[in-house]
Amino acid sequence: MTDNDKAGRPGTTARKHTALPKAQILIEALPWLTRHNGKVVVIKFGGNAMVDDDLKAAFAQDVVFLRHAGLKPVVVHGGGPQINAQLDKQGLVSEFKAGLRVTTPEAMDVVRMVLAGQVQRELVGLLNQHGPLAVGLTGEDAHTITATKHTPRIDGEAVDIGRVGEITAIDTGAIEALLADGRIPVISSIARSADDGHVYNVNADTAAAALAAALGAETLMVLTDVEGLYADWPTSDEVISRLTVGELEKLLPELSSGMVPKMEGCLHAVRGGVGTARVIDGRVPHSILLEIFTDEGIGTMVVPDDRAAHAQGGEQQ
Ligand SMILES: Nc1ncnc2c1ncn2[C@@H]1O[C@H](COP(=O)(O)OP(=O)(O)O)[C@@H](O)[C@H]1O
Numbered sequence: 667m668t669d670n671d672k673a674g675r676p677g678t679t680a681r682k683h684t685a686l687p688k689a690q691i692l693i694e695a696l697p698w699l700t701r702h703n704g705k706v707v708v709i710k711f712g713g714n715a716m717v718d719d720d721l722k723a724a725f726a727q728d729v730v731f732l733r734h735a736g737l738k739p740v741v742v743h744g745g746g747p748q749i750n751a752q753l754d755k756q757g758l759v760s761e762f763k764a765g766l767r768v769t770t771p772e773a774m775d776v777v778r779m780v781l782a783g784q785v786q787r788e789l790v791g792l793l794n795q796h797g798p799l800a801v802g803l804t805g806e807d808a809h810t811i812t813a814t815k816h817t818p819r820i821d822g823e824a825v826d827i828g829r830v831g832e833i834t835a836i837d838t839g840a841i842e843a844l845l846a847d848g849r850i851p852v853i854s855s856i857a858r859s860a861d862d863g864h865v866y867n868v869n870a871d872t873a874a875a876a877l878a879a880a881l882g883a884e885t886l887m888v889l890t891d892v893e894g895l896y897a898d899w900p901t902s903d904e905v906i907s908r909l910t911v912g913e914l915e916k917l918l919p920e921l922s923s924g925m926v927p928k929m930e931g932c933l934h935a936v937r938g939g940v941g942t943a944r945v946i947d948g949r950v951p952h953s954i955l956l957e958i959f960t961d962e963g964i965g966t967m968v969v970p971d972d973r974a975a976h977a978q979g980g981e982q983q
């Protein structure tokens with residue numbers, strides 16, 4: 667006997683059968699959700715991971731999902747490629763030194779306009795398609811990020827790279843007020859200066875890591891355009907799935923380009939008390955939820971030294 671009604675629609679039993687796997691999937695996530703309930707998760711969305719509109723919309727869905735599941739997501743966004751495009755359009759030359767953009771005062775205007783006026787606005791808009799949740803701010807707002815001029819040493823020489831900031835203080839007040847109000851802060855990596863009245867360009871990975879540590883976040887998730895940290899890049903694409911801060915520290919001098927601020931950020935975040943830092947492939951739709959609901963995770967996870975001895979298998983953190 668079939669379970670269909672007179673109109674041929676599935677009856678209660680059939681509906682139960684199709685819904686059961688969905689219930690099981692939700693239940694599998696319960697331990698993770700219980701552990702992270704009420705916890706702050708800082709998610710850095712890299713400019714290179716903002717590949718297309720569908721991906722950005724899926725990112726927004728994942729973040730809103732986390733919020734409705736009882737976590738407190740904080741979004742920090744990048745926009746390197748978007749800044750490059752605008753600088754090109756304006757005929758301004760842009761170069762990187764020590765992984766950081768040499769930022770003239772004219773370039774700083776472009777960085778601020780693109781990050782705060784374009785990328786941040788777009789993400790806020792996508793998140794707010796799901797309700798009045800997201801509020802955008804830059805590090806300038808409410809003294810959230812304070813910086814001083816950063817002068818990196820390259821081959822032993824101090825090099826002037828313009829309006830690039832080194833973070834000296836984080837004030838989490840505005841972010842915490844937004845979180846307490848159930849909002850999702852979306853933060854652009856621009857800092858105010860305490861000493862010279864300028865605004866400074868801060869690498870978005872560095873800003874996300876500093877905010878994660880200051881907020882006492884449970885997790886820092888860094889979404890980028892590779893699967894994770896490759897063991898022997900560029901000759902191999904074998905992803906290092908898990909490493910301790912001690913192991914990462916030894917590896918840092920071998921890293922290049924965009925991975926340097928990313929992995930330095932992960933190191934500082936975990937050393938600063940963040941439970942885990944992860945680098946994941948933001949080009950994969952719903953990469954945030956995949957990372958959460960997959961036992962081993964899908965990218966690279968950085969853990970404190972004292973977690974080195976923990977089981978590799980089945981440990982969802
Ligand atoms: N060991 C490594 N593993 C993976 N990627 C690496 C490594 N070393 C350098 N990279 C480079 O770092 C890039 C990611 O950094 P970046 O371009 O700054 O991205 P985002 O915009 O997401 O911050 C990768 O696309 C890759 O070219």
Ligand SMILES: CC(=O)N[C@@H](CCC(=O)OP(=O)(O)O)C(=O)O
Pocket residue numbers: 711712713714743744745746747749765766767777830831855867868869870871
């Ligand atoms: C000082 C410095 O280099 N700032 C970065 C800020 C944006 C950023 O970090 O964007 P991604 O995360 O997409 O790389 C820049 O100007 O490109």
